Amino acid sequence: MPAKPISIGSLHFEKRGDALSYFRAMLNRYDIGDKVSATDADMLRLALAMHPKANEKIGCGLSHFSVRSADFGSKCFWINRPDGTTEKFSYLTCIRG
Numbered sequence: 001m002p003a004k005p006i007s008i009g010s011l012h013f014e015k016r017g018d019a020l021s022y023f024r025a026m027l028n029r030y031d032i033g034d035k036v037s038a039t040d041a042d043m044l045r046l047a048l049a050m051h052p053k054a055n056e057k058i059g060c061g062l063s064h065f066s067v068r069s070a071d072f073g074s075k076c077f078w079i080n081r082p083d084g085t086t087e088k089f090s091y092l093t094c095i096r097g
Contacts, residue, residue, distance in 0.1 A: 006095065009046040016095055023047065023091035027067065032075050036065035044077060047094040057089050 003015035013019040026040050036044060044065050048054055063080045070076035070088060079087045 008050070009043060011043070019095050020092065023095070027075065027077065027091070030067040030075075032067055032069050034067050036067065036077070041065050044091075047091055048079070048089060050097065051089060051094045052097060057087050059085065059087065 006013050006016050006019050008019060011019075011022070013022065023043075026043070029040075030036065041064060045062065048057065048062075051057055057079055059079075059081055061082045063082045066078045066080055066086075067075055068078045068086075068088070076088050077091060079089060081087070
């Protein structure tokens with residue numbers, strides 16, 4: 001199967017695996033409990049828009065992103081909403097659709 005290019009905002013990746021690596025490296029720059037930087041948050045917003053359940057994940061809005069623990073001792077990105085609620089999401093699902 002040939003590589004499937006993907007663009008997220010101004011970034012163009014020759015294959016989806018490159019996009020996954022980009023977001024994996026981003027996640028690994030943060031420790032559990034960290035708030036995601038404004039620059040990284042811009043890219044996460046664009047990726048989140050590609051999530052099949054984006055509207056449900058965003059809910060009443062988006063205040064900021066953070067990194068928290070997830071299932072089985074892993075960590076993941078979390079959406080923090082203005083009303084104080086939170087929701088985890090997978091960048092893998094955003095990229096893979």
